[in-house]
Amino acid sequence: MAVVNVTHLTYHYAHQSKPVLNDLNVTFPTGKFSLLTGASGGGKSTLLKLMAGLMPLSDTGTITYDGRPWSSIPAGQRSQTVAMLFQEPSLQFTMDTVENECRFVLENLQVDPATMPDRIAASLAFIGITALRHRNLMTLSGGEQQKVALAIIVAMDSDVILLDEPFASIDPIARQVLLDKLVALCTDHGKTIVLADHDLSGYAEWVDHLAVLEHGQVNLLSPSETQARFANFTPAKLAIHPAMPRPTNPIVLQGSQIRLYQGDRDLIKPQNLAFYEHKTTLITGPNGSGKSTLFRALVRLGHYQGTFNYHETNIQKIRQRRYARQVSLMFQTAAAQFLNVTVAEELALSLKYGRTKDFPSERIDQLLERLDLSGRHDQVLYSLSSGQQKKLQLLCMLIMAPPVLLLDEPFKGLDLASVTTVVAILREIQAEFKLTLILVSHQLSGLDDLVDYHLQLDHQHLQYVGVFHES
Amino acid sequence: MNPSLKLAWVVLLALELSFTQVWTVNVVLIVICLALMIWRRVAIKRLLWLTGVPLFFASALVWSLTLQGSASHHFLIVIFTRMFVYVYLGGLFTQTTDPLTLTRSLEQNAHLPAKFAYGFLAAFNLMPKIKAEVASIKAAALMRGQVLHVWSPQLYFKAILTAMHWSDQLSLAMVSHGFVEGAPRTHAAVIPLRHRDWWLTGGSLVLIQVGLFIGLP
Amino acid sequence: MKAWHLRDIILVTILAIFMGVIFFVIGPVYTILSAALAPAGLQPLANEILLGIWVMAGPLAGFIIRIPGAATLGELLGAVVEMFLGGVWGASTLISGVVQGFGSELGFILTGYKRYNWLTLVISALTTTIVTFTWSLFKEGYASYHLGFLAMLFTVRFISVFLFGGVLTKLITNLLSRAHVVKNVR
Numbered sequence A: 001m002a003v004v005n006v007t008h009l010t011y012h013y014a015h016q017s018k019p020v021l022n023d024l025n026v027t028f029p030t031g032k033f034s035l036l037t038g039a040s041g042g043g044k045s046t047l048l049k050l051m052a053g054l055m056p057l058s059d060t061g062t063i064t065y066d067g068r069p070w071s072s073i074p075a076g077q078r079s080q081t082v083a084m085l086f087q088e089p090s091l092q093f094t095m096d097t098v099e100n101e102c103r104f105v106l107e108n109l110q111v112d113p114a115t116m117p118d119r120i121a122a123s124l125a126f127i128g129i130t131a132l133r134h135r136n137l138m139t140l141s142g143g144e145q146q147k148v149a150l151a152i153i154v155a156m157d158s159d160v161i162l163l164d165e166p167f168a169s170i171d172p173i174a175r176q177v178l179l180d181k182l183v184a185l186c187t188d189h190g191k192t193i194v195l196a197d198h199d200l201s202g203y204a205e206w207v208d209h210l211a212v213l214e215h216g217q218v219n220l221l222s223p224s225e226t227q228a229r230f231a232n233f234t235p236a237k238l239a240i241h242p243a244m245p246r247p248t249n250p251i252v253l254q255g256s257q258i259r260l261y262q263g264d265r266d267l268i269k270p271q272n273l274a275f276y277e278h279k280t281t282l283i284t285g286p287n288g289s290g291k292s293t294l295f296r297a298l299v300r301l302g303h304y305q306g307t308f309n310y311h312e313t314n315i316q317k318i319r320q321r322r323y324a325r326q327v328s329l330m331f332q333t334a335a336a337q338f339l340n341v342t343v344a345e346e347l348a349l350s351l352k353y354g355r356t357k358d359f360p361s362e363r364i365d366q367l368l369e370r371l372d373l374s375g376r377h378d379q380v381l382y383s384l385s386s387g388q389q390k391k392l393q394l395l396c397m398l399i400m401a402p403p404v405l406l407l408d409e410p411f412k413g414l415d416l417a418s419v420t421t422v423v424a425i426l427r428e429i430q431a432e433f434k435l436t437l438i439l440v441s442h443q444l445s446g447l448d449d450l451v452d453y454h455l456q457l458d459h460q461h462l463q464y465v466g467v468f469h470e471s
Numbered sequence B: 001m002n003p004s005l006k007l008a009w010v011v012l013l014a015l016e017l018s019f020t021q022v023w024t025v026n027v028v029l030i031v032i033c034l035a036l037m038i039w040r041r042v043a044i045k046r047l048l049w050l051t052g053v054p055l056f057f058a059s060a061l062v063w064s065l066t067l068q069g070s071a072s073h074h075f076l077i078v079i080f081t082r083m084f085v086y087v088y089l090g091g092l093f094t095q096t097t098d099p100l101t102l103t104r105s106l107e108q109n110a111h112l113p114a115k116f117a118y119g120f121l122a123a124f125n126l127m128p129k130i131k132a133e134v135a136s137i138k139a140a141a142l143m144r145g146q147v148l149h150v151w152s153p154q155l156y157f158k159a160i161l162t163a164m165h166w167s168d169q170l171s172l173a174m175v176s177h178g179f180v181e182g183a184p185r186t187h188a189a190v191i192p193l194r195h196r197d198w199w200l201t202g203g204s205l206v207l208i209q210v211g212l213f214i215g216l217p
Numbered sequence C: 001m002k003a004w005h006l007r008d009i010i011l012v013t014i015l016a017i018f019m020g021v022i023f024f025v026i027g028p029v030y031t032i033l034s035a036a037l038a039p040a041g042l043q044p045l046a047n048e049i050l051l052g053i054w055v056m057a058g059p060l061a062g063f064i065i066r067i068p069g070a071a072t073l074g075e076l077l078g079a080v081v082e083m084f085l086g087g088v089w090g091a092s093t094l095i096s097g098v099v100q101g102f103g104s105e106l107g108f109i110l111t112g113y114k115r116y117n118w119l120t121l122v123i124s125a126l127t128t129t130i131v132t133f134t135w136s137l138f139k140e141g142y143a144s145y146h147l148g149f150l151a152m153l154f155t156v157r158f159i160s161v162f163l164f165g166g167v168l169t170k171l172i173t174n175l176l177s178r179a180h181v182v183k184n185v186r
């Protein structure tokens, strides 16, 4: 049980002109679920890291837990006071299997080995993942990994739980399950929870006062303002209305008897699969069902059985260098796409090798402006916030304008305003250069205008869903 | 056998045999390693690989020593068998030791600080991710019109940045999972260090010394 | 002196694995080169040509982490990775790892862990070549080669270590320092 108090907190990154957090004051009450939101690059991750004691406080300000500053809590008790669940699911484990990781954590807390098995069993059961106990962590899907991470926090019995966009790559169903568990931790176990998220769906019941981080400060919204924000994320707003592809549509990529697998487990059973030219196709499916695996196969980064033809030619027969610029992938992690040091260099690289020279610098500046990235020419890419990186990554790939562009979670970590802008830009450039877009996304708000077709991955089978149109 | 002692045994032997020239001892060790690996049910495919590789490289080395040097027959046999000893010792160790048990043993028996033991382990568990990342870096560059070679600074630059990002994340995660440098920890699994292990290690090392002494020309 | 912290330990290990994997990706190159050179009795030349890539983990770790022992640990861990991946030198890779790592560490020792620039890398390349070559004299029986051949092997090794451990490493650290992730290097 702990109340978290942040007072007069100012934080300034080196090499930055303005402070990110500026005389910030906020209180997160005991046993409450607090939701933190705010524009990309507003400083949410920074605040959470400071609260978790993962970065030293720099300028001024204090953060206390039940009145005690983090630094005065003995090192051995800190993780039981505050624990953090990270955005990137796969980078938070030390050991190989779920059980070993739980043991490692309990060893750290100097728990008596004799009591470990029961404690581990209880926390896995609480989250509902008893079946995963002996699984290898690396072979779990992102959603499962987040559940394991949460079970570990339960096992540690930490008072304050901080979560930085924990659902960014989690499918809606797993998201709901996790959210229910979190709420149970608050209401039944008196834990204090602070969660940062852009996607506000599913919170309306639990959150009275939305905390918004802007201009370096946190404002608590009134109940009516809070509900107004949530209204953008009601199921009706998330609905998309795709059509069924018609047999006469030209096909750009045709797979025959495609089978995808991981080890000896089938992800997609042999099937034929067509992608249609100049259209936008959305692929959805649960975590770990094989969407990224499909993309990796399409760009020849992964193994598969069967054949894929690109305009009638087997993709394995096209020269790798040529093919890479016909069918390109926007990777799930933005940083994987970058090759240079600064924003300007990265844009210059795309301009140099892009399919068209039709991007005068005024147009680039204007696009940057719309994406709220202007004035960052000389900033080091890797110091951009996760949302800023995502937007820049998208811009770079659109300048390349490959005939077929695969996008893996392009809206991950973007606020609603950014999603709207990004969708508008995607549509413009798609129309201009006649691109074929194939995208994987768990978050559906704002996508209705973009998506032509919807491919659903379910029970190891990919299938188009939608309504039949006349025209 | 205790993993830390086994590691010490393997390294000591490999070191010693690099400076000695008794091929009979090499052959005896080859036979022992092979027998132990068969006894511990190392897959036959693995054994063939462990034999094929040194066969090629040892032959190539001996051949070049013959053409370009003035080595005696005796020395050539020593070099040839030595390569097999290296690979078999390495194979015996990696095929019969589980990294987690080794880590625990290094922490508990060899008193390696826990930050080293678990820091190494956490990173080793990322191996599959790292392999995929190297492929991704090259592919991402191709999609932007650039070809990365082993001599391209960008390939390493990207790899290092990724390494830095991952190590930041992992170490933060470990800390938030309660790991404190230098703090005492309990042990869910105790790795035994028996008298038998010491006798076995010591005894076999002495025997090998005797063998080396007798085998001296 | 800076001490080892958890983050540095994980970093040096991941770095070593990356280098090991990159080396393994070019693994076929090594085998092909060896096979091509073997009939003429020139197989060791394949080693020498590619050695520079293999020992790069040392200077890179030394440059990035800047803690005494970083270069040695980086190489040693690289060797552990290679052994677990099933490299061609088996258990001796561990010893070679220490030897190679110590070779590049000497370069940093000689500059007192204070200077991180060109000079450090050139010295490090030189010490690496000398130390590892001495080790090869014993382990791979280089001592019984004719002198001329030996001199050629030494020269090729130095060039390789200089190009990869020196020039390339410098280019990489330039990028890193521009990205503000390592302290400025002159």
Ligand SMILES: Nc1ncnc2c1ncn2[C@@H]1O[C@H](COP(=O)(O)OP(=O)(O)OP(=O)(O)O)[C@@H](O)[C@H]1O
Pocket (backbone or CB within 6 Å): A013, A014, A015, A016, A020, A038, A039, A040, A041, A042, A043, A044, A045, A046, A047, A383, A384, A385, A386, A387, A388, A413
């Ligand atoms: N290490 C760093 N060095 C310099 N600037 C940084 C660093 N980390 C973050 N920033 C800057 O600080 C600001 C806040 O970043 P932060 O990651 O906290 O934002 P955020 O609110 O979490 O955004 P997002 O919703 O996109 O994740 C951004 O403008 C970012 O560019």
Ligand SMILES: Nc1ncnc2c1ncn2[C@@H]1O[C@H](COP(=O)(O)OP(=O)(O)OP(=O)(O)O)[C@@H](O)[C@H]1O
Pocket (backbone or CB within 6 Å): A138, A139, A140, A141, A142, A143, A169, A171, A262, A267, A285, A286, A287, A288, A289, A290, A291, A292, A293, A294, B128, B129
């Ligand atoms: N290197 C690997 N080794 C073993 N299993 C793996 C590996 N990479 C992925 N997997 C497994 O393959 C399955 C499919 O993974 P994939 O990343 O394609 O899922 P996804 O549909 O993209 O999920 P998400 O929505 O979480 O991104 C998952 O169960 C995953 O754990």
Ligand SMILES: [Mg+2]
Pocket (backbone or CB within 6 Å): A044, A045, A046, A164, A385, A386, A387
């Ligand atoms: Mg963030």
Ligand SMILES: [Mg+2]
Pocket (backbone or CB within 6 Å): A291, A292, A293, A332, A408
């Ligand atoms: Mg995915």
